[in-house]
Amino acid sequence: MSRKAFTLIELLVVIAIITVLIAVLVPTSVRVRNQARGVVCLQNLRTLSLSWLTYKDDNGDNLVGGHVGKHTYDWVQGPTGEASPVECEKEGIRRGSLFIYAGNNVNAYRCPADERKLTLDQAAFRSYSIAGGANGEVWQNSYLQVKKYSEITGPAGKYIFVEESDPRGWNMGSWVMNPKTKAWVDPLAVWHGGAGSTLGFADGHAMVRTWVDDSTIEMSQNQEFFHPIPADEGEDLIFMAGSFPCRAPETP
Secondary structure (H helix, E strand, C coil): CCCCCCCHHHHHHHHHHHHHHHHHHHHHHHHHHHHHHHHHHHHHHHHHHHHHHHHHHHCCCECCEEEECCCCCEEECCCCCCCCHHHHHHHHHHCCCCCCCCCCCHHHHCCCCCCHHHCHHHCCCCCEEEECCECCCCCCCCCECECEHHHCCCHHHCEEEEECCCCCCCCCCCECEECCCCEECCCCCCCECCCEEEEEECCCCEEEEECCCHHHHHHHHHCCCCCCCCCCCCHHHHHHHHCCCCECCCCC
């Protein structure tokens, strides 16, 4: 006797069950993927933060250069070579002063949630930048760089590495802001569930900072320089300004 085929009703029931399972499983898989990426990113910034500390131990308390390609002692150099943009950026990382301290691991410089290298007009690889006040780039004389580790007050509360999504194609220079007037300059990157960014601190630890202001999220989504802050917001900027590693500018 031949087996009876599925009726239309039975097929619809099966399809409905599969649809429900997909609706349940997909958000879970996305959440698990985001958590896994966050763990890798956190470990990357721990690696870079400890590498940054080891560099100053080997160099008489002097900090590695926080700029990009401006000095021979900068932590990374700019993209180098004639290969693809991503490969050229990797070569610049390898030529940086921090690379040997990071275990010669180029992947430690990239958050797995950073998908810019998949975008033709923004084929970036490196996800992290050093704050300009940590022997990096100055912004309109609003601060002086700390050039020695001993100049950093409260290193456990001063971040060195930030996640950045520079809209110009790759993370150029340092990550800067104006701590004097408490104003955003460069955009942050918010890749972890759309609400947080990983920071690496001057004592070697790393953490995910969850942002509370809608304008901070908008700044990342739009990759916008000088993003304005509504009058009823500003908690995120106050935190970043207070934890920015720098010295106050000298007054005449």
